[in-house]
Amino acid sequence: MAIRFCLYYHSKENGEYLQKIINSSRQGMLVETQGLDRLPPQINSGTDVVFLEYQEDDAKLDRWIEKTAADPKSPAIFLFLHEITTNSLWKALRLGVKECFAFPIRPEEFQEALDRLPRPDVNLELTETTRVVSFLGSKGGVGNTFLTTNVAYILGQEQKGQVLIVDLDLRYGQVVYFFDARPKYTIIDVIENFERIDSSYLQSLFHSYDKHLSILPAPARLEEAEAVTPEHLGKILHYLKNLRVFNWILVDCCHQMDEVTLRALELSDDILLVTNPSIPALSNAKKLLELLQMLDLGGVRPEVLLNSWQKRGDLGESEVVGFLGREISSKITFDSTQVVRSINEGRPLWEMAPRHPLCQELRAIATKLCGDDAARGNGHGLGWIKRLVRKG
Template sequence: MAIRFSIYYFNEKIGGYLQKVINASPQGVVVSVAILAPSLTVPEDGEADVWFIEYDDRVEGFDLWIEKMQQRVNHPAIFLYLQEASTEVLLKALRLGVQECFVGQISEPDFHKALHRFNKVRKTLHDGEKTQIISLLGCKGGVGVTFLAVNLAQSFLQDRKEPVLLFDLDMQAADVSALLDIQPRYTILDVIENFDRLDPQYLKDIIHSRDSGLDVLPGPQRLEDSEIVQAPQVDKILQYLRSQNLYRWILLDLGDHLDEITLKGLEASDLVLLITVLTIPALRHTRKILQMLHRLEFGEQKLKPVANCFINGIDIAPSEATKFLGQDFLAVLRSDPKVVIQSINEGRPLVETQPSDRLSLKISRLARMLNGEEKADSRKAGIWQGFKRLLWLRGSA
């Protein structure tokens, strides 16, 4: 699909250069070109997908003009071009909330990547798919919340190739970084400290992006820093992330503690996965949490228990656990402890390193169920169809 550009410039040579850059791209089409001098007027064209603007911070009122353009309903994306810029000017331009910013010579690969990022955002908006927030909460410690959060996030990314953010809100452990073997330069503390100037570009600079494409917002890396994070701050961040619609899915690792921050995460979520294991102590904790959250008006449609680390012949049978809880499991995940530990120690998601492993396939199927691509009872239906086919074969023999 072509991307339609309107170009706005001060220097005629710059305007011509931007036309050449766009025309050299297989996707780019220039639909209009206009000079901004001597007066700044808000454009009225409704054809463009992108406004490509020459940025000059020396022009009085220019930043305010860009902000007004972004206040228009359904305004096009904004790309800025700077012929040259100091770090201070570049940061000033980025904080205006534009989607892309170019300085000096624009290489063909860089422009292609920018158009690819734009298309990803446009596809999400075009399909009407808004950001979905899924929380993972453990009934107690040691039930594999972070392991499942990491692998489920990677499964979403691999399945649909749409942007996914894994947000570590476990203030006590913050183990997402460890399971992905990353040493984050920035964490949630940087988002809190700079929230007043937060915009999509600045957020992109703070968030850690893995080579696979999975974005990660780590939790505090020092235990004493966890006290800095407060529930109202988390609430504001989650509201901002949802309003920007930058991600198709945001997965929250809430750990296993019920506190004000956890409750803010639960309230912001479209779906809550309550992670448990099939042992008596874990199931007792799970039932207590289910009962408490039901009293807080979290219905069964929003709150789904998931049995993790199931070992047949050792753990309580899923059918018995279901009777005890009074609610069906969304999924029962069988696993080999050796495979799980190996994946954790490697610092890479199991679904990425061993996609054909039984647990990887189960997690991938869970992601498809949450996507709406596969029904929760499809496996039962498949067994029933196979049983009917077996009866038919026997009858026809």
């Protein structure tokens, strides 16, 4: 979740410096920046932190800080001091200040201060709907995690909405590696604490990659996978849908068609079946398409993503379509150098090489999801009816 800052500076130079610090943090988002002389009597309610360039011997400023800090509805107060001394820290503490900094501010130190903040009141930014999109691999290694993570990242960056990735590869979950993330908590912590969970506590268990993207990691240990049941997953997804904090929940279902995966698919608004153009992957994909058709999951028709596509590969597109008996929804080109680099560096391709042609293909998937969203209106299953109408 974004942490919204209002910044009030004394010197323009320090103002620019603090602005840079806020913007370079993962969640910090500057919503207002002004000179200290324009400090309003009350801070607007959408702010999470007021960052002040503190001036010694300014009794009016001290009174303002004390009054603001005493109001439990007020945002947290951060001070930028010219020098940190025992006296200045005592004074700040007495005034009710949350954090103090002096030049130079280390990014890690700032990030830790943000992590210590209580989570913002998410009820202020409810989304209209939360769309659950499941990525299902037809076979191990077809690029399911690569597509889930990269489409999620682009959705967040381009649409400026809130995106959550749920890693349902319960034994070997790898989403965290695709973001070089070291999360404190996993889905096991959510399950263990579910009964006493509230929205801000729940979100504190998610790993926040940046302002738009959060991750619910798979269990850290192999044996913990057994502890996740379809009922747990159902409860978590229902809770998150009702919460309306996330615009999209993207689920990496890996390629295991088990009970937990089935529950995710049942609760999905979109199912994206990922395959590559090899006979083993395509024959699995065909079986899965048949199974999904039989299950008729709320009328959601799976779309096929053809990854690792090569124009001059062994199979032509018409052969793939003929074999599957289904149109390909999106093709993603094979490029081992860039894809492997992005995965090994733990950075989404869009962040690492936004001009790379593959980014446009990934972006097209994200855009399609949003396009369908607009066409679909609010309801689960409406898209199905619309498609039928279009066909008819």
